[in-house]
Amino acid sequence: MTTTNAIDPRAYLGGWLNGLVAMYSADIRAIPEDKWGATFGGCTRSAQEVTADALSLLDWTTAAM
Numbered sequence: 001m002t003t004t005n006a007i008d009p010r011a012y013l014g015g016w017l018n019g020l021v022a023m024y025s026a027d028i029r030a031i032p033e034d035k036w037g038a039t040f041g042g043c044t045r046s047a048q049e050v051t052a053d054a055l056s057l058l059d060w061t062t063a064a065m
Helices: 009-030 047-064
Strands: none
Touching: 009 047
């Protein structure tokens, strides 16, 4: 006999969303005001670009929920 566990996608996405918000909020607080548009060479991106990516993820997640 096989036992299966149901996965609640809303709970899973909600947990992921909470993690993303907590992580990104901490990152936002750590960025000095004068560094928002700065890149540091190599393959780094500015805080503005990372913010756009985070907003895209938040938008997708809320639409999926």
